[in-house]
Amino acid sequence: MKLRETNLKKLSESVFDVLIIGGGINGAVSAAALSGKGVKTALIDKNDFASLTSQESSNLAWGGIKYLETFEFALVRKLCKCRNHLIKNYPSTVKEIRFFTTVAKGFRFHPLLIWMGTWLYWVIGGFYTAKPKYLFKKTIQNEEKVINTENVTGGFEYSDAYLHDNDARFVFNFIRSALTSGCVGVNYVEALHSERDPAGIWVTRAKNVISGEQYTIRSKTLINAAGPHADQFNKITKQPTQHHLALSKGIHLMVNQITKNKRVLTFFASDGRLFFVIPMGTRTCIGTTDTVVDLPTKDVTNEDREFVLNNANNLLNLDPPLQKSDIIAERCGVRPLVVEGEQSTDADWMQLSRKHAVEVNYQENYLTIFGGKLTDCLNVGDEVSQIIKKMNVAVPFPGYKWYGEPDEATRERFFHSARLGNLDDYTSSDSSEKLSSRLWRRYGATAFTLLEQIQENPDQAEVLIKGTEYIRCELLEATHREMVTKLEDFLRRRSKIALIEQKETIKHSAGLMEACKILFGDQAEERMNEYF
Ligand SMILES: Cc1cc2nc3c(=O)[nH]c(=O)nc-3n(C[C@H](O)[C@H](O)[C@H](O)COP(=O)(O)OP(=O)(O)OC[C@H]3O[C@@H](n4cnc5c(N)ncnc54)[C@H](O)[C@@H]3O)c2cc1C
Numbered sequence: 429m430k431l432r433e434t435n436l437k438k439l440s441e442s443v444f445d446v447l448i449i450g451g452g453i454n455g456a457v458s459a460a461a462l463s464g465k466g467v468k469t470a471l472i473d474k475n476d477f478a479s480l481t482s483q484e485s486s487n488l489a490w491g492g493i494k495y496l497e498t499f500e501f502a503l504v505r506k507l508c509k510c511r512n513h514l515i516k517n518y519p520s521t522v523k524e525i526r527f528f529t530t531v532a533k534g535f536r537f538h539p540l541l542i543w544m545g546t547w548l549y550w551v552i553g554g555f556y557t558a559k560p561k562y563l564f565k566k567t568i569q570n571e572e573k574v575i576n577t578e579n580v581t582g583g584f585e586y587s588d589a590y591l592h593d594n595d596a597r598f599v600f601n602f603i604r605s606a607l608t609s610g611c612v613g614v615n616y617v618e619a620l621h622s623e624r625d626p627a628g629i630w631v632t633r634a635k636n637v638i639s640g641e642q643y644t645i646r647s648k649t650l651i652n653a654a655g656p657h658a659d660q661f662n663k664i665t666k667q668p669t670q671h672h673l674a675l676s677k678g679i680h681l682m683v684n685q686i687t688k689n690k691r692v693l694t695f696f697a698s699d700g701r702l703f704f705v706i707p708m709g710t711r712t713c714i715g716t717t718d719t720v721v722d723l724p725t726k727d728v729t730n731e732d733r734e735f736v737l738n739n740a741n742n743l744l745n746l747d748p749p750l751q752k753s754d755i756i757a758e759r760c761g762v763r764p765l766v767v768e769g770e771q772s773t774d775a776d777w778m779q780l781s782r783k784h785a786v787e788v789n790y791q792e793n794y795l796t797i798f799g800g801k802l803t804d805c806l807n808v809g810d811e812v813s814q815i816i817k818k819m820n821v822a823v824p825f826p827g828y829k830w831y832g833e834p835d836e837a838t839r840e841r842f843f844h845s846a847r848l849g850n851l852d853d854y855t856s857s858d859s860s861e862k863l864s865s866r867l868w869r870r871y872g873a874t875a876f877t878l879l880e881q882i883q884e885n886p887d888q889a890e891v892l893i894k895g896t897e898y899i900r901c902e903l904l905e906a907t908h909r910e911m912v913t914k915l916e917d918f919l920r921r922r923s924k925i926a927l928i929e930q931k932e933t934i935k936h937s938a939g940l941m942e943a944c945k946i947l948f949g950d951q952a953e954e955r956m957n958e959y960f
Contacts, residue, residue, distance in 0.1 A: 447647035455653035461809030464830030474618035484761025557587035680715030
């Protein structure tokens with residue numbers, strides 16, 4: 429039986445200590461922390477894991493340099509510490525990267541002043557990254573020809589970090605780690621209603637959105653990690669809260685690689701906000717926007733597209749300029765921003781806090797995670813574990829370290845075995861990166877199993893979907909251990925194929941049907957048609 433079916437069956441079989449609603453980053457880290465510490469945990473998501481806000485970010489783990497402008501020093505210190513902690517614990521996944529920033533003439537601050545701000549940022553960040561550097565106009569012209577320096581007065585360079593394999597994969601690895609620790613996690617299951625029974629147990633009615641089947645899930649505590657839907661779910665569970673959400677839409681466009689230099693080109697867009705040109709393998713991700721919306725939406729409007737394309741064309745020397753037809757893929761998400769107490773959502777948008785808030789109802793063993801960032805995720809997991817313990821749930825292994833890549837000795841052992849097995853001689857993919865590094869980063873200790881499969885049968889190292897870097901044994905891994913339920917789960921979230929190739933190109937890729945057969949067996953054609 430497939431993992432999803434097994435877990436669906438388990439949902440109604442016993443009383444869980446915790447049920448988590450939502451498998452974005454906040455739900456995923458809660459599940460990884462709690463199940464790692466021995467708590468009997470279940471998690472459901474009405475769509476795929478990480479398919480809402482957590483797959484639409486800028487892929488950055490950053491200390492929030494822009495909050496220096498609003499004097500939120502404590503927030504910057506906290507985010508910098510989170511960023512450093514992520515870099516330390518995920519050395520191959522979360523990597524330091526330089527932000528190469530230019531400032532236009534007449535900008536509200538002189539570049540020298542902002543450069544001094546980057547030193548303050550570096551100090552607040554505990555000197556963890558490389559030092560900031562001032563950039564004269566000449567240096568910008570010499571080092572990054574693609575930047576239009578006509579209206580530039582100077583610039584600066586500083587460091588933050590990025591998620592190498594993109595946000596959704598980063599989130600899924602927490603889900604995978606939770607599943608390994610015994611969490612009953614299932615995608616495409618929606619929580620329709622939850623209420624407490626007379627014995628104080630939360631009873632959740634949930635629906636498998638694929639089959640229509642309904643389940644009753646019982647749990648001692650309930651965590652609302654529904655992201656932009658958190659307020660809506662609190663209405664269903666009749667939980668009055670001090671905090672609420674305001675929603676801000678942000679889009680990114682994926683286009684062909686704009687510069688070979690592996691750094692984030694940073695500008696101030698025509699609306700004065702930060703604008704990023706972010707490297708993503710053979711592609712570049714450009715954005716973002718910040719628009720008030722009432723409801724979570726995935727709709728990229730023409731106005732959004734034009735804003736990003738016009739800014740890119742003004743700030744860069746692109747010949748020919750970028751057009752709509754150059755867009756390979758679009759990303760669109762809504763930031764769940766925390767509004768506290770009586771604070772009005774009409775207040776200055778920038779004043780709305782980007783930090784997370786966890787609101788707890790100890791009488792009813794219920795908690796809601798509002799807002800937050802991917803950068804802040806390890807704190808959320810720890811905070812939620814402490815709260816659940818206070819709800820009198822037994823936490824058998826409170827000191828268990830639930831996050832991070834395997835230790836250095838395991839890493840060395842893997843790369844040694846990879847060398848002995850000549851793993852890096854398999855160069856059939858388009859990627860310039862070594863196969864050993866790629867497998868280690870994506871799968872951690874499971875990379876040993878993939879290596880063994882390739883050693884047993886070298887066909888396992890064959891790239892299946894031509895033009896991508898995903899090999900046969902990765903598809904098998906996705907089939908058995910990554911709960912790929914729809915083709916989009918694999919193309920957009922477990923892998924990043926849908927971000928780097930146009931839909932039409934993927935549709936006609938040799939090997940796609942074979943990949944679908946591995947993933948879905950006799951449902952291959954149905955899943956293909958559903959996606960295209
Ligand atoms: C444009 C943009 C750029 C960003 N850039 C960055 C960045 O560079 N770095 C950074 O750290 N942060 C960034 N963020 C912020 C970050 O992405 C979000 O704060 C974070 O992903 C929110 O995670 P979440 O788990 O709260 O919500 P989500 O990821 O939205 O997850 C909520 C989940 O709950 C599920 N759900 C909802 N209702 C139900 C229900 N009734 N039953 C079952 N499941 C349900 C949904 O399907 C969804 O999967 C960015 C955000 C945006 C929009």
